Amino acid sequence: VRIGHGTFDSLLAERPEAYVLVDSFFAARFADVPRTLLVEATEEHKTLGCVETLIGRLRDLGATRRDELVAVGGGIVQDVATGAASLYMRGLPWSYAPTTVLAMTDSCIGGKSSLNVGPYKNLAGNFHPPHRVVIDPMFIDTLPAEARAGGLCEAMKICFCRGPEAFAGYLQRYADFAGDPDTAPALLHHSLDAKRWFIEIDEFDRGERRLLNFGHTFGHALEAASAFAISHGIAIGVGVLCAERLAVGLEGERAAQPELTAHALQLVGQAPGLRERLDGVDPDHFDRAFLSDKKHGHGDLHLILPSGGGGVAERVLPRDAHVLDAVREARAEATRMVAA
Numbered sequence: 220v221r222i223g224h225g226t227f228d229s230l231l232a233e234r235p236e237a238y239v240l241v242d243s244f245f246a247a248r249f250a251d252v253p254r255t256l257l258v259e260a261t262e263e264h265k266t267l268g269c270v271e272t273l274i275g276r277l278r279d280l281g282a283t284r285r286d287e288l289v290a291v292g293g294g295i296v297q298d299v300a301t302g303a304a305s306l307y308m309r310g311l312p313w314s315y316a317p318t319t320v321l322a323m324t325d326s327c328i329g330g331k332s333s334l335n336v337g338p339y340k341n342l343a344g345n346f347h348p349p350h351r352v353v354i355d356p357m358f359i360d361t362l363p364a365e366a367r368a369g370g371l372c373e374a375m376k377i378c379f380c381r382g383p384e385a386f387a388g389y390l391q392r393y394a395d396f397a398g399d400p401d402t403a404p405a406l407l408h409h410s411l412d413a414k415r416w417f418i419e420i421d422e423f424d425r426g427e428r429r430l431l432n433f434g435h436t437f438g439h440a441l442e443a444a445s446a447f448a449i450s451h452g453i454a455i456g457v458g459v460l461c462a463e464r465l466a467v468g469l470e471g472e473r474a475a476q477p478e479l480t481a482h483a484l485q486l487v488g489q490a491p492g493l494r495e496r497l498d499g500v501d502p503d504h505f506d507r508a509f510l511s512d513k514k515h516g517h518g519d520l521h522l523i524l525p526s527g528g529g530g531v532a533e534r535v536l537p538r539d540a541h542v543l544d545a546v547r548e549a550r551a552e553a554t555r556m557v558a559a
């Protein structure tokens with residue numbers, strides 16, 4: 220992983236023959252770059268169908284298994300690029316230049332693809348990490364405030380999961396970044412270093428890495444039940460608030476995490492009109508999406524909640540009316556906390 224201004228131009232210069240898969244937001248910038256494939260970065264395009272189309276386009280353009288793919292975009296481009304690169308002729312090497320704060324602080328390492336299937340978010344996927352990741356902070360300049368804050372929700376979550384020291388270090392670097400955007404590399408590095416611990420000891424998501432799903436069971440359900448009116452990163456920020464409230468509902472005030480809550484509210488508060496979007500969440504759709512999360516078992520619910528000693532732990536709860544009521548109440552409480 221390389222982080223720094225100018226790294227993106229070097230990547231392209233070093234790979235003049237590469238096939239370039241780009242977020243269509245950058246279409247004008249790549250108009251003269253040969254072998255460019257555009258991807259519209261919406262959840263509707265994060266599908267097996269889109270991966271199939273890209274594989275066909277790579278064949279039409281003459282790509283062989285010795286060629287390299289360079290993907291340029293946020294988490295959606297990354298997800299379809301991972302899928303296409305892993306399947307095309309049984310696997311192409313690829314490089315990734317993340318263009319969103321979310322992808323820079325979180326998804327660019329770890330090697331996962333997550334594809335939506337029908338109404339189900341991130342139901343299908345595999346592992347096929349890029350050979351190199353090049354993080355050029357210049358891409359942050361064009362991101363709207365909501366997208367920046369949403370990406371930082373994932374960084375906040377990773378660092379909280381890693382433990383109190385990593386979380387304190389994150390809050391310090393966040394304050395530096397808020398005062399001076401040129402300090403972005405230190406913040407990005409800190410978050411990726413915290414994530415690195417999880418993926419080095421559990422690359423394939425069987426144990427410790429599952430803890431990074433903190434906020435995600437709620438978050439994915441909020442995204443789906445708002446018809447994706449709530450963006451992924453912001454949904455994770457609200458999901459973290461919900462998970463904290465659920466822990467308090469189940470265990471009492473000793474489970475409260477005031478520092479985490481205050482920071483999450485500060486971040487999600489940068490999403491204009493969020494409270495209206497949360498009020499518009501369809502409760503039945505939310506329940507269905509929450510209960511169909513891929514981490515649950517048949518008879519129980521697997522949730523990542525704040526743990527007493529700092530950090531988080533996996534809790535296995537019965538799939539019954541009492542727990543579902545507590546889940547609904549946690550969502551309602553977190554919604555009320557978000558300023559109207």
Ligand SMILES: NC(=O)c1ccc[n+]([C@@H]2O[C@H](COP(=O)([O-])OP(=O)(O)OC[C@H]3O[C@@H](n4cnc5c(N)ncnc54)[C@H](O)[C@@H]3O)[C@@H](O)[C@H]2O)c1
Nearest residue numbers: 244260293294295318319321322326331332358361362451
């Ligand atoms: N595979 C993983 O490990 C993993 C991890 C976390 C999230 N995700 C997925 O990532 C997706 C969210 O990704 P995201 O938040 O990075 O954004 P995104 O890819 O969804 O893009 C969001 C919007 O930002 C635009 N955009 C991208 N870069 C820009 C820039 N530099 N300036 C202005 N606009 C820009 C895009 O065109 C799009 O309109 C979700 O689908 C989520 O499930 C995947």
